[in-house]
Amino acid sequence: MQGDQSLVDADAGFLAALDSALPSGTLRPVAARYLEEPRGRYAGRAGAVACPAMAEQVSVILQAAHRARVGVVPYGGGTGLVGGQLAPDGPIPLLMSLDRMARIRAVDAPGNVLMAEAGCILADVQAAAVAAGRLFPLSLASEGSARIGGLLGTNAGGTGVIRWGNMRDLCLGLEVVLADGRVWHGLKALRKDNMGYDLRHLMIGAEGTLGVITAASLRLVAPPARTGAALMVVNSPAAALALLGQAQARLGEGVSGFELIGGMGLRFLADTMPQVRQPFAQPPEWMVLIDLGLPAGLDPAAELEALFADALAAGQVSDGVIAASEGQRRDFWTVRESIPAANRQIGAISSHDISVPMGAVPEFIDRAGPALALVGDFRINCFGHLGDGNLHYNVFPPHGETRVDHEGKRALIKSCVHDLVHDLGGSVGAEHGVGRLKVDDLERYGDPVALAAMRAIKASLDPHGIMNPGAVLRAGR
Numbered sequence: 001m002q003g004d005q006s007l008v009d010a011d012a013g014f015l016a017a018l019d020s021a022l023p024s025g026t027l028r029p030v031a032a033r034y035l036e037e038p039r040g041r042y043a044g045r046a047g048a049v050a051c052p053a054m055a056e057q058v059s060v061i062l063q064a065a066h067r068a069r070v071g072v073v074p075y076g077g078g079t080g081l082v083g084g085q086l087a088p089d090g091p092i093p094l095l096m097s098l099d100r101m102a103r104i105r106a107v108d109a110p111g112n113v114l115m116a117e118a119g120c121i122l123a124d125v126q127a128a129a130v131a132a133g134r135l136f137p138l139s140l141a142s143e144g145s146a147r148i149g150g151l152l153g154t155n156a157g158g159t160g161v162i163r164w165g166n167m168r169d170l171c172l173g174l175e176v177v178l179a180d181g182r183v184w185h186g187l188k189a190l191r192k193d194n195m196g197y198d199l200r201h202l203m204i205g206a207e208g209t210l211g212v213i214t215a216a217s218l219r220l221v222a223p224p225a226r227t228g229a230a231l232m233v234v235n236s237p238a239a240a241l242a243l244l245g246q247a248q249a250r251l252g253e254g255v256s257g258f259e260l261i262g263g264m265g266l267r268f269l270a271d272t273m274p275q276v277r278q279p280f281a282q283p284p285e286w287m288v289l290i291d292l293g294l295p296a297g298l299d300p301a302a303e304l305e306a307l308f309a310d311a312l313a314a315g316q317v318s319d320g321v322i323a324a325s326e327g328q329r330r331d332f333w334t335v336r337e338s339i340p341a342a343n344r345q346i347g348a349i350s351s352h353d354i355s356v357p358m359g360a361v362p363e364f365i366d367r368a369g370p371a372l373a374l375v376g377d378f379r380i381n382c383f384g385h386l387g388d389g390n391l392h393y394n395v396f397p398p399h400g401e402t403r404v405d406h407e408g409k410r411a412l413i414k415s416c417v418h419d420l421v422h423d424l425g426g427s428v429g430a431e432h433g434v435g436r437l438k439v440d441d442l443e444r445y446g447d448p449v450a451l452a453a454m455r456a457i458k459a460s461l462d463p464h465g466i467m468n469p470g471a472v473l474r475a476g477r
């Protein structure tokens, strides 16, 4: 049923007919940026890029593609890290960019809802929320480029998930154009709605394989009255986990970020981006970034000091620095958010976006290093959102060598890390999704009943397999 065997290229005949059905300028030649992705693993191909300005035009495009059996790849900001936004092989598809659908349709501050079109850039949504005295709490390093449709398509996470959840938790309703062009008007703003299956949750995280999201109603929250941050040197990942427990026991939801940062990442940062000011003269082996958002009446610096004192007495921390200003808090976050860029300059052999049950994080770290040492001599940079059990576990060649020298070991490294994650009851696609990169992993580690249900859903909503062929589920199965 599903698959790209029956798909055809988006050829000149198809494009000419489609062009005549759309306002002039909707169909455009493919600029190079649409065919690249941040990690440089895949080079995309597309017959044209469709830039619709409204859901009705998305519908016209999908009806035509559905009739002609042409694949369609939805494209947001292009920051996806698993190759979901471009098609490197198979019949040549049509790319659909939502960047002209970038209107914030409404902001309802008392109702804590913002309605945004799928092409809105996250930073613009955050700014619109602030202008209304509210906060849209999704935050990630790609927020200047990533768009609402892509963020929903991948169910993006980021740094505030520990408190506010991921994109799924922040979405109240959706408008989606299905593969055959029908428009689902689900743009509700309800906190309670138990009328049947929740299609919203099916579309979120589907990575453009079930339809094109054209707009969303998003949940806003009251901004915390007081914010603060600290970097603390922890004695081990287990100590970091214990510290998180203490912070939450003391401050509950006031903990709005809790990031684990390994010493290797700090050394990479010192080597590649010396302009980023590091708080400790010698990069510690492990440190945590704690971010607080507290109600009026609580002093973040005093709370962090008290937390540090308790943790010092318990032997969990050995050093720390508390932000004295909002600027310093931002500097702390700059250290954390510069690590991926430093990683790219060093050049990982293999990067892993994994999650395990939170209590298993120390065990994962304790076991993964020795397991990899049996495969070769590597440098490991482990960092991530400890509060969500989500680690970025990246494996690098030894000093003086490049990833090319170790290309042959990539598959072994990957299975070594992923098998351990699976053993511990974790996920090998924590926040970035499956895209094209992890299709085999989903096959290998996914529950067979869940996979069969996914295929049945795909076949029912997209019988010709035109939506993002080859992403998430293997084409032709």
Ligand SMILES: Cc1cc2nc3c(=O)[nH]c(=O)nc-3n(C[C@H](O)[C@H](O)[C@H](O)COP(=O)(O)OP(=O)(O)OC[C@H]3O[C@@H](n4cnc5c(N)ncnc54)[C@H](O)[C@@H]3O)c2cc1C
Pocket: 038, 073, 074, 075, 076, 077, 078, 079, 080, 081, 083, 084, 085, 098, 118, 139, 140, 141, 142, 145, 146, 147, 148, 149, 150, 151, 152, 153, 154, 155, 156, 157, 158, 159, 207, 208, 209, 211, 212, 213, 214, 340, 431, 432, 435, 468, 471
């Ligand atoms: C520097 C950097 C930091 C990052 N940090 C994080 C992080 O902390 N947490 C995190 O979760 N991710 C992170 N990412 C990954 C990335 O930003 C997210 O996956 C983001 O959600 C992708 O949004 P996008 O608009 O760029 O989507 P794209 O890359 O354009 O597309 C991503 C997927 O969504 C689909 N899609 C796009 N638009 C639509 C639509 N309208 N309807 C249906 N499907 C659609 C695409 O087909 C594709 O499968 C980071 C990436 C970078 C480069």
